[in-house]
Amino acid sequence: MAKPYAEVIGDPIGHSKSPLIHGFWLKALGIDADYRATHVTPDALPDYFAERTRDPDWRGCNVTVPHKVAALAHVEDRGDVRSTIGAINTVIRAGDGALIGSNTDAPGFAAPLGTLDLAGKPVTVIGAGGAARAILYALARRGVGAVTLLNRNVEKGAALLSGFGLDGQALPLDGAVPASALVVNATSLGMTGQPPLALDLSALPDDALVYDIVYAPLETGLLAAARARGLKTIDGLEMLIGQAAVAFELFFGAAPPRERDAELRGMLLG
Structure with a gap:
């Protein structure tokens, strides 16, 4: 049986530590789900969101360079991110199936x-x-x-x-x-x-x-x-972990164990 999953998209994407962070929290909380990195080029962005809309196991994605502004065109903006920040770094699937853009970077x-x-x-x-x-x-x-x-x-x-x-x-x-x-x-x-x-x-x-x-x-x-x-x-891990924590709760409905941040940093640096 397929597991629910979330992912991070970008171009390039191989450097991303987001799968390690979310994987650490999923394991710590005993949540049976996955988080992966997916390479998506700018030209492939429309097809990516169209395909994920039809995937019942997809919970959402984090969005990194160079898609943070362009992704706004492919999601609903129910939080008025367009007129405030003007960029998104997180997309979630709402209960009605719509894709909603958000920003956990701030x-x-x-x-x-x-x-x-x-x-x-x-x-x-x-x-x-x-x-x-x-x-x-x-x-x-x-x-x-x-x-x-x-x-x-x-x-x-x-x-x-x-x-x-x-x-x-x-x-x-x-x-x-x-x-x-x-x-x-x-x-x-x-x-x-x-x-x-x-x-x-x-x-x-x-x-x-x-x-x-x-x-x-x-x-x-x-x-x-x-x-x-x-x-x-x-350093950059501070912001990365902070924004990931907000996104994790949106994706998986549980707050990550931030009391284990020192252990997480050690793993990321190891």
Whole structure:
């Protein structure tokens, strides 16, 4: 008998640690279900969702690069994600059979920040893709000050800042990082197989926090540079596990055992 399952889709997808995370939780909770990684190219995205709509065992999927914006066209937007974040990273099957888009990146990003006070403080974000949208949304809700957004397409970066009602400036990727309370890499730069992300962090104050959402490798060049300066850092596994926890409950109807996060991290790093 076929098992219920969820999956993560992207292009590429071989680097994804999501199957390990969800598999760990499924085993820990004794849930008889699967979670897998599926390579889906941009051209194949419409057929993918059409096929999954007809699969009674499919519970949903996580969506990663480069599909976070494009996937919105193939699902229902009952939570008004389109006009708030503008990207999705999770799709679930509703009780009526409809495919519903959601975004767990925003809470997943925010959770490791805890009670960090960013109200009115300057921040720098690198990137303007789907992950950056969720991060800017979360930062706007925290009332941050001026945002410097570094991106290849400066006009796209400026439009994003305006869309989220954030003050600040958009600069090219090689623009200088100004004094900021928080720096976030929201791109795939620095990931295994991708170009490095070389930033000059010399303008950051000693109490700045550097957050890189890349998790393969876990010790990115950006985090290594930040630690060499003695700055506080947050690695990509923190956001990955945080967003996965929200999605897991949507897929399988049970909260994951977060008290075992240290064990999970050890497995992912092993």
